[in-house]
Amino acid sequence: MKPIIQIENLHAGIDGVEILRGIDLTVMPGEVHAIMGPNGSGKSTLAQVLAGREDYEVSAGSVTYQGIDLLELSPEDRAREGVFLAFQYPVEIPGVSNTYFLRAALNAIRKHRGEPELGTVDFINLIKRKIQLMQMDESLVKRALNEGFSGGEKKRNEIFHMAVLEPTLAILDETDSGLDIDALRTVAEGVNRLRAESRGFLVITHYQRLLNYIVPDIVHVMVGGRIVRSGGKELALELEERGYADFETELAAAAAPAG
Amino acid sequence: MDSTILPTAERAAPAMAHTEPFLAAWQSLESRLNGAQPRPLKALRQAAVDRFAANGFPTPRLEDWRSTDVEAIYETRFAYRNAPGTVTEAELAPFRYAGCAQLVFVDGHYVPALSRLTELPAGIQAGSLAEALAAAPERVGGQLATLARMETPAQAFVALNTAFIRDGLYVAADRGAVAETPIQALFVSTGDDDGVCFPRNLVVADEASQLTVIETYATLGRGRHFTCGVTEALVGPGAVVDHYKVQKEQRSAFHVAALYVHQDRASTFDSHSVQHGGALVRNDWVAVLAGEGVSCTLNGLYVMAGEQHVDNHMLVEHVAPNCYSFELYKGILEEASSSVFNGRIFVHKGAQKTDAVQSNKNLLLSRQALAQSNPQLEIFADDVRCTHGSTVGQLDEEAVFYLRSRGIGDEAAKSILTYAFAADIVERIKPAPVREDLEAFLFQRLPDGDIVRMAAL
Ligand SMILES: Nc1ncnc2c1ncn2[C@@H]1O[C@H](COP(=O)(O)OP(=O)(O)O)[C@@H](O)[C@H]1O
Numbered sequence A: 001m002k003p004i005i006q007i008e009n010l011h012a013g014i015d016g017v018e019i020l021r022g023i024d025l026t027v028m029p030g031e032v033h034a035i036m037g038p039n040g041s042g043k044s045t046l047a048q049v050l051a052g053r054e055d056y057e058v059s060a061g062s063v064t065y066q067g068i069d070l071l072e073l074s075p076e077d078r079a080r081e082g083v084f085l086a087f088q089y090p091v092e093i094p095g096v097s098n099t100y101f102l103r104a105a106l107n108a109i110r111k112h113r114g115e116p117e118l119g120t121v122d123f124i125n126l127i128k129r130k131i132q133l134m135q136m137d138e139s140l141v142k143r144a145l146n147e148g149f150s151g152g153e154k155k156r157n158e159i160f161h162m163a164v165l166e167p168t169l170a171i172l173d174e175t176d177s178g179l180d181i182d183a184l185r186t187v188a189e190g191v192n193r194l195r196a197e198s199r200g201f202l203v204i205t206h207y208q209r210l211l212n213y214i215v216p217d218i219v220h221v222m223v224g225g226r227i228v229r230s231g232g233k234e235l236a237l238e239l240e241e242r243g244y245a246d247f248e249t250e251l252a253a254a255a256a257p258a259g
Numbered sequence B: 001m002d003s004t005i006l007p008t009a010e011r012a013a014p015a016m017a018h019t020e021p022f023l024a025a026w027q028s029l030e031s032r033l034n035g036a037q038p039r040p041l042k043a044l045r046q047a048a049v050d051r052f053a054a055n056g057f058p059t060p061r062l063e064d065w066r067s068t069d070v071e072a073i074y075e076t077r078f079a080y081r082n083a084p085g086t087v088t089e090a091e092l093a094p095f096r097y098a099g100c101a102q103l104v105f106v107d108g109h110y111v112p113a114l115s116r117l118t119e120l121p122a123g124i125q126a127g128s129l130a131e132a133l134a135a136a137p138e139r140v141g142g143q144l145a146t147l148a149r150m151e152t153p154a155q156a157f158v159a160l161n162t163a164f165i166r167d168g169l170y171v172a173a174d175r176g177a178v179a180e181t182p183i184q185a186l187f188v189s190t191g192d193d194d195g196v197c198f199p200r201n202l203v204v205a206d207e208a209s210q211l212t213v214i215e216t217y218a219t220l221g222r223g224r225h226f227t228c229g230v231t232e233a234l235v236g237p238g239a240v241v242d243h244y245k246v247q248k249e250q251r252s253a254f255h256v257a258a259l260y261v262h263q264d265r266a267s268t269f270d271s272h273s274v275q276h277g278g279a280l281v282r283n284d285w286v287a288v289l290a291g292e293g294v295s296c297t298l299n300g301l302y303v304m305a306g307e308q309h310v311d312n313h314m315l316v317e318h319v320a321p322n323c324y325s326f327e328l329y330k331g332i333l334e335e336a337s338s339s340v341f342n343g344r345i346f347v348h349k350g351a352q353k354t355d356a357v358q359s360n361k362n363l364l365l366s367r368q369a370l371a372q373s374n375p376q377l378e379i380f381a382d383d384v385r386c387t388h389g390s391t392v393g394q395l396d397e398e399a400v401f402y403l404r405s406r407g408i409g410d411e412a413a414k415s416i417l418t419y420a421f422a423a424d425i426v427e428r429i430k431p432a433p434v435r436e437d438l439e440a441f442l443f444q445r446l447p448d449g450d451i452v453r454m455a456a457l
C-alpha cells in the first residue's frame, strides 16, 4: 500500500532561522496521526509547509504525497490534489459567503480533476447533508466567511469545509484549542465521521483531551522542530501525566556537545 | 454638432492666460443668451465669471490643491456644446437604473425625449433646473447658489461652474412628501472632440420629506470630456435624503465637482460616492450640520487603475450640538493610479456632544500605486467624540494563503479579498440597481471575477 504522505528529513525555516530540523513521518491510508508538542515546537510550521505557505523555505528533505513531490505544487494545487489544512486561526473575509465560497472552492477542485462543476441543486443538497453530518448551525452557513464568528464557530466551520471538500489528507492545526467540551465533541465527531480507509489525518494538538474523542493510531511528540518520540495512543496519556519537560531535557542533553 | 471651439490662449501671464478660452466661451454664451435669463441669475453668473477671471485656475501652490495638478485641464481646448449631441438608446441603456425616474442630460442639456419621468408622487418635483428657473425664477433663483462658495482661488471651479450655470437636475420635495422611487440624473458627455459641460444641480427637501437622488456621470465618444459640476442640497428639518454619485466616465475624462449640503435639525443625509472613471477626478464636499440632532453619512469607494488620479476633499462642519457624522472612504488602487483623501472635520464652539467618525482605507495592488490620506480635525468644543483613522496597505498574505489552501487560484484569491475589502461600502448602498451595478463592475474588473461572483454574498 502506498503511503498518503511520506515526509523525510524535512528541514524548513524562515529568514534563515531553521524551525523544522529533520522531520520524518509517514501516514498510511486510514491512519490518524496525532502530533503533540509544546508551544513553539514547530507544529504549525509543519502544517503550513505541507499546505504550501511560501514564507517558509525548505532547505532539505522531501515530502511525497501519493507518489508525487508535494513541495513542487502551489497551495491551490495541493488543495486540488486533496490536501486540506484546518487553520489554527481562520481568516475573516467580509462580503464573501461561506457557502458560495465553498462552492467556488469545490468547483475549482472538481475542475482540476476533470469533473463537471456541481450545479446549484446538487450543491445545496450536498451542503444540507454536510450540515447534518457536522451538526452545523445553519446560520453560520449563510453568513460571510468567518466574519464575526466566535473562536469555536471558526473551528467548527473549518471542519465543515473539510467535510464538503472531502480531502485525502486532512491536517488539523489545534482545531481543539479554545473549544468548550460540547464544541470539542462536535469537532471530534465530525472528524470521526470522515475517517475512512482512503483518508489520512494529521491532528495537531496541544492537549491530550482531544485524543479521548479522536483516537489516534500513532502519536508523535514534537520538540524543537524534531519528532523526539512516536508511539501508540498511550503515549498521549503519558504526556498528559509527565508533561513535555522530560523531552525538553532529553533534547537539551542530546544537543549538548559530547563530553 | 453645434459647438464653440475655444480659442488658444495668449501665454502672457501664466495662471491667468489659461482662463482666456473659458472667458471667451462665456462671452459667447452670454451674447447668445442675451436677456433670455432671469435677472438674478445674470448677476450671479457675472459675479462668478469675475471671480474666476480674478483667481484663475488653482495651482499646486495652494494648500488645497497641493497634490492635484489641473494643468491637463487648462492645457486642453474644450468645445462648449450649445446643444446636446446625439445619443442612441443603446449607448444610454447601460447607465440607466431600472425602477428609477430618469432625467437624462446630454452635454449639459436636459433631453426630455430620453428622460423617463414616471411614478413620482404629488409633492415631488424632479426635472430640469433651466425649466424650473424659467417657471419660477423668484423661488428657484432664491434657492440656487445659497450654499456653494466661490470666493477663494481654491474654489475656482465652483466659480467656473456658476459662471456657466444653464441646466442640471432640480428636485424639490414639499413638506412631508415621500418619494419611494429614486430619481436618477444621468449626465452623458458626447463627441469625438473634447467637450466641456457644467451641470448645476439643486436638491431642496422640505421638512420631513424623503427622497433618493442618484447622479450618474458617463462619457461617450473619443473626446477627453471635462465635467465641471456643482450640486447643492438643502435638507430641511427632519428630512431624509439619500444621495448617490456614480462616476463612471471614460479613462480620458476630467471631472471636477463640488457638493454642498446644508442640514436643518433632525435631518438625515446619506451619501455614497462610487468613483471608477476619469483620468483626473476631484470632488470637494462640504456638509454643514446646522441644526441639532442631524445625522450625516458620507461614504465612498474609488477604484482606480492606469494613471487615474482621484482627489476627495471632504469638509464636515459641526455647527449645532448633538450631531452625528460618519465618513468611510475606501480606495482600491491598481497600476500607477493615485488618490488623495483630505478629510476635514470642523467642530464649532457650540457643537457640544458632537459624534464624528472618519475613516479612509486604501488598498494598494501595485508598487507604483500611491494613496495619500490626510485627516484634519479642528475642534473648538470640549465635550465631543471625534475619531479618525486612515490606512494604506496591501492584501493580507495570510488571507490569500487561506483561500488558496481551499483550492482557489492565486489571482482569484486576491480578487476575492479585494472584493471583500470593498464589501462594506457595497453592502451599504440601498437601491438595488446601484448596488448591483457596482458589484457587476467589480466582477468584471477583478481578475477571475466569475469566481468572485460565485463566492460573493
Ligand atoms: N512566520 C514566522 N516568522 C518568524 N518566526 C516564526 C514564524 N512562524 C513560526 N516561527 C517561529 O518558529 C517556532 C515554531 O512556531 P510554530 O510552528 O508556530 O510552533 P507551534 O505551532 O508548535 O506552537 C517559534 O519559535 C516561532 O516563533
Ligand SMILES: [Mg+2]
Residues within 6 Å of the ligand: A043, A044, A045, A088, A174
Ligand atoms: Mg501552532
